[in-house]
Amino acid sequence: MLLERVFGDGAQQLRLRRTERRIDTCGLRVRKTLEAFDWAFQKNLNRALIEGLANLDFIDAREDVLITGKSGTGKSHILQALALRACEREIQVRYVRCVDLIDDLYAGLADRTYDARLRRWARAEWLVIDDVGLGQLRRRDDEPTAAHMLFNLLDRRHEHASTAVTSNIKLGEWGKYLGDATLAAAILDRLAMTSIHIDIDGPSYRDALAKKRAKDHGIVDAAA
Numbered sequence: 318m319l320l321e322r323v324f325g326d327g328a329q330q331l332r333l334r335r336t337e338r339r340i341d342t343c344g345l346r347v348r349k350t351l352e353a354f355d356w357a358f359q360k361n362l363n364r365a366l367i368e369g370l371a372n373l374d375f376i377d378a379r380e381d382v383l384i385t386g387k388s389g390t391g392k393s394h395i396l397q398a399l400a401l402r403a404c405e406r407e408i409q410v411r412y413v414r415c416v417d418l419i420d421d422l423y424a425g426l427a428d429r430t431y432d433a434r435l436r437r438w439a440r441a442e443w444l445v446i447d448d449v450g451l452g453q454l455r456r457r458d459d460e461p462t463a464a465h466m467l468f469n470l471l472d473r474r475h476e477h478a479s480t481a482v483t484s485n486i487k488l489g490e491w492g493k494y495l496g497d498a499t500l501a502a503a504i505l506d507r508l509a510m511t512s513i514h515i516d517i518d519g520p521s522y523r524d525a526l527a528k529k530r531a532k533d534h535g536i537v538d539a540a541a
Contacts, residue, residue: 332407339404344412349397359391359519366515367395373403375479376443381512382481385488388451389521392483396445399481403443411441415467415482416452422466423456439473443481450486450494462496468504475507482508 340348351371356364375382384392396412403410413421418438425431438444446467454463474480484491488505492498 335407336405339407339410340401343400343404343410345397345400345404347397348401349394350401351395351398354391354394354398355522358522359517361519362391362517363515366513370399370513371402373399373406373408375513376403376408379476379479379511381479381508382515383508383512384481384483384515384517386485386517386519387521388485389523390517390519391522392485392517393447396447396481396483400443400445409442410445411438411443412445412447413438414447414452415449416454418446418470419454419463419466422470423460426460435470435473438470439478441478443479444474445481447483449482449484449491454494454496456496462500464492464495464497464500464504467495468500471504471507476511480508 351368354367356362370382382396384395386392400410400412422431422434422438425434456463471480486494491505492501495501495504
């Protein structure tokens with residue numbers, strides 16, 4: 318019995334170390350949980366649907382997840398919490414902000430490692446692309462558009478591996494943001510075929526928190 322307990326404890330410690338290493342290298346900057354999500358604040362959000370996603374069956378099914386809504390509504394919190402849970406389940410996750418992903422691929426064009434970088438992003442068991450529409454996408458006139466980069470990546474993953482995306486802008490604005498309306502439409506077509514779409518139509522938690530802090534410090538909003 319003692320030997321079994323020693324071996325069991327050793328195996329558990331090894332698993333915990335692997336999980337920590339997976340979390341440290343997946344790209345997550347903060348550790349969010351669904352237990353810490355303020356469900357009462359986002360009253361219109363389908364809690365049962367989100368908690369159902371937490372079983373991560375959609376990853377095995379190679380389904381995508383698309384979460385839309387204005388900034389501060391909890392989109393990133395949800396996907397970061399799911400990414401943390403996936404790491405705990407020993408799923409190989411890569412998390413990245415859209416602007417950082419595109420910057421990385423542009424860097425690959427500059428140093429001729431584009432194909433290798435694209436393959437690394439493409440082979441993730443679950444890829445989380447956060448904040449489409451947030452941050453300025455930079456490119457030179459002789460470079461392909463961000464839409465071209467994103468399409469190439471998602472086309473490789475389509476029906477082969479699960480991808481999750483959050484968007485701070487309306488889907489109809491992707492063409493302008495990514496630099497090519499036709500390719501943006503093609504990206505959305507692929508996501509529409511295989512994705513679970515969640516639109517968070519609710520208030521901004523960050524705006525509410527800022528107003529509360531201002532009130533606590535005696536600052537009156539003149540527009541109120």
